[in-house]
Amino acid sequence: MTNSSPASEPRPGSDPATNRPHLELNQRAWHRFRRNRPAVLSLYAVACLVVLVLAWPLVLKIVSGSGPGGARLAQGLQPDRLSEAQFQPPGLKHWFGTDVHGRDLLSRVLYGAQVSLLVGLVGAAVSLVIGVFWGAVAGYVGGRTDSFMMRAVDVLYSLPSIIFVIVLLTTLEGVLKRWLGALGTYNPGGATRLVLLVIGLGAVSWLTMARIVRGQVLSLRQRPFVEASRALGAGPVRILARHIIPNTLGVVIVYLTLTVPAIILYESFLSYLGLGIQPPMASWGSLIAEGADQINPIRIYWWLLAFPAAFLVTTLLALNFIGDGLRDAWDVRAGNGRD
Amino acid sequence: MCGMYFLRRLVLLLPLLLIISLFSFVLVRVAPGGPFDRERKPASPEIELQVQAKYHLDEPAWKQYVRFLADLVRGDLGVSLQYRNHTVNDIIAQALPVSASLGLLAFGFAMGVGLPLGYFSAVRRGHWGDYAGSLLAVLMICIPGFVVAPSLIILVGIKWRLFPVALWVSPLHAVLPVVALGLYFSGRIARLMREGMLNVMPSEFITAARAKGLNENVLLLKHALPLAILPVVSYSGPLLADLLTGSFVIETIFQIPGLGAFFVNGSLNRDYTLVVGLVILYAFLLIVLNLAVDLLYVLLDPRVRYD
Numbered sequence: 001m002t003n004s005s006p007a008s009e010p011r012p013g014s015d016p017a018t019n020r021p022h023l024e025l026n027q028r029a030w031h032r033f034r035r036n037r038p039a040v041l042s043l044y045a046v047a048c049l050v051v052l053v054l055a056w057p058l059v060l061k062i063v064s065g066s067g068p069g070g071a072r073l074a075q076g077l078q079p080d081r082l083s084e085a086q087f088q089p090p091g092l093k094h095w096f097g098t099d100v101h102g103r104d105l106l107s108r109v110l111y112g113a114q115v116s117l118l119v120g121l122v123g124a125a126v127s128l129v130i131g132v133f134w135g136a137v138a139g140y141v142g143g144r145t146d147s148f149m150m151r152a153v154d155v156l157y158s159l160p161s162i163i164f165v166i167v168l169l170t171t172l173e174g175v176l177k178r179w180l181g182a183l184g185t186y187n188p189g190g191a192t193r194l195v196l197l198v199i200g201l202g203a204v205s206w207l208t209m210a211r212i213v214r215g216q217v218l219s220l221r222q223r224p225f226v227e228a229s230r231a232l233g234a235g236p237v238r239i240l241a242r243h244i245i246p247n248t249l250g251v252v253i254v255y256l257t258l259t260v261p262a263i264i265l266y267e268s269f270l271s272y273l274g275l276g277i278q279p280p281m282a283s284w285g286s287l288i289a290e291g292a293d294q295i296n297p298i299r300i301y302w303w304l305l306a307f308p309a310a311f312l313v314t315t316l317l318a319l320n321f322i323g324d325g326l327r328d329a330w331d332v333r334a335g336n337g338r339d
Numbered sequence: 340m341c342g343m344y345f346l347r348r349l350v351l352l353l354p355l356l357l358i359i360s361l362f363s364f365v366l367v368r369v370a371p372g373g374p375f376d377r378e379r380k381p382a383s384p385e386i387e388l389q390v391q392a393k394y395h396l397d398e399p400a401w402k403q404y405v406r407f408l409a410d411l412v413r414g415d416l417g418v419s420l421q422y423r424n425h426t427v428n429d430i431i432a433q434a435l436p437v438s439a440s441l442g443l444l445a446f447g448f449a450m451g452v453g454l455p456l457g458y459f460s461a462v463r464r465g466h467w468g469d470y471a472g473s474l475l476a477v478l479m480i481c482i483p484g485f486v487v488a489p490s491l492i493i494l495v496g497i498k499w500r501l502f503p504v505a506l507w508v509s510p511l512h513a514v515l516p517v518v519a520l521g522l523y524f525s526g527r528i529a530r531l532m533r534e535g536m537l538n539v540m541p542s543e544f545i546t547a548a549r550a551k552g553l554n555e556n557v558l559l560l561k562h563a564l565p566l567a568i569l570p571v572v573s574y575s576g577p578l579l580a581d582l583l584t585g586s587f588v589i590e591t592i593f594q595i596p597g598l599g600a601f602f603v604n605g606s607l608n609r610d611y612t613l614v615v616g617l618v619i620l621y622a623f624l625l626i627v628l629n630l631a632v633d634l635l636y637v638l639l640d641p642r643v644r645y646d
Contacts, residue, residue: 158622166606292489316481
């Protein structure tokens with residue numbers, strides 16, 4: 001796309017039925033994004049990580065099915081399998097070493113990645129739903145409703161989020177356990193924790209999203225195409241769902257990519273405190289906490305800290321590069337909440 | 340004009356604090372469990388009732404809130420329900436100075452590292468210095484404190500034995516926790532500073548000053564910097580409120596008797612009075628600091644007018 005054609009010309013890539021004006025904008029932004037080398041590289045890195053994390057259980061299964069030697073090897077690599085080989089430094093048998101219970105650290109890091117990534121993605125999705133709903137309603141309805149809803153956001157901003165999270169987690173825990181127990185879910189404890197973390201983290205991370213969406217909606221609702229739709233008799237729900245929210249998507253996706261690493265970080269912080277994922281399940285945060293627990297002046301088990309931390313930091317780095325790349329490509333800026 | 344605006348903001352502080360206190364008051368009480376769940380069991384029902392009555396927990400919630408407000412007006416945050424020999428005021432008076440000094444040092448560290456880093460990245464835009472500086476800044480915001488702190492302890496503390504790894508007794512003890520706490524915020528500040536400079540540098544008044552033949556360093560430091568630093572200034576309000584009230588992770592790892600642990604333990608143990616007291620302290624700091632930030636804006640940017 002080196003030559004820029006006028007917007008009115010029908011383009012082969014656009015859908016003539018909907019003819020959305022932001023389609024071309026998105027294509028150009030995507031082009032800009034692909035020239036951002038760190039961002040593209042990060043995208044590949046995250047893709048590789050996801051593939052590795054998803055493939056690892058399969059690899060273990062295949063190895064264990066390949067004869068008695070393979071079965072023994074795979075047994076030793078099971079993330080929850082306790083053994084005598086405690087605190088083995090990284091070596092041929094255990095690439096990342098073993099932990100205090102003799103469990104293979106590589107397996108534990110890769111299984112922990114499942115939790116960290118899942119919580120980050122779904123938590124960001126929860127914050128997206130709340131934030132977009134809150135911001136869109138406040139911005140579209142306006143007036144008293146708007147100022148009430150945004151003052152509520154201000155109040156939540158001035159609450160220390162750690163207190164909010166702890167109270168939310170403990171309040172929801174009982175309720176969820178009963179529900180999931182009634183549903184007969186397998187492993188209610190672990191599942192409850194995951195759902196809890198996702199809801200709790202999403203519920204404290206939507207504030208900035210709401211502010212951004214509100215700002216967008218305020219400017220969008222003045223635009224002629226919204227007025228035209230209103231003149232044709234469309235109700236507020238239809239206008240929001242069909243015309244306004246789709247037009248905020250670019251900005252929303254950019255902030256979503258920056259929310260994912262923030263939530264992964266918050267989850268690992270909570271797990272580090274022991275409030276997140278419960279053993280024997282692990283996430284990167286709880287693995288780092290286990291590593292930090294083993295610090296003593298006599299023997300240094302550096303691998304317990306180094307490998308989970310390296311995975312966490314690399315992932316956060318990559319996600320931040322992707323987020324920054326998307327932000328630059330779509331050229332969106334967060335207002336500082338002053339306007 | 341300006342004075343009126345800030346006076347109004349100052350008056351608004353009270354209702355805002357009232358709402359926040361009510362919100363946190365309801366929030367901790369909605370959570371299941373109570374402050375005495377970890378007491379010796381089985382306590383006879385009579386004893387339980389007596390304890391409840393002593394702390395007025397048997398009264399209806401609205402009455403408790405009114406009682407709390409009456410105490411608050413006198414500056415009394417009540418007795419902690421978990422550490423029952425201490426009032427919340429005592430706890431804050433003991434732990435806040437420790438957390439605040441750690442926080443202020445970390446703030447100074449973050450500014451001292453972040454501002455020059457961001458400034459030089461922006462000035463060297465597109466050169467390798469910018470790439471290196473920006474990468475360093477992103478790296479800093481991607482390494483959480485609970486990774487930095489144990490790594491520093493292992494390397495600098497245990498292996499090289501340069502600094503003590505715990506406690507809070509001498510300036511030497513402050514070095515590792517200050518670095519561990521401040522590193523993340525240095526990265527945030529560097530990124531804000533760089534972005535601020537990049538936004539200001541294409542301005543017309545900069546071009547005009549440059550055309551006039553002004554020395555480049557004077558131009559950047561005297562004319563661009565005061566405007567470019569504005570995003571950092573507005574970030575430093577909430578940042579300071581966070582840092583002054585302590586960090587759970589850093590204070591736990593380095594065994595510093597600060598305020599951070601009380602936020603976590605208070606909410607875990609349903610220590611109603613402590614939680615509400617801490618929330619009010621935090622919110623008060625945040626609102627006052629944000630007000631101070633807006634005042635600073637007027638001083639730094641002559642275009643800003645409030646009315």
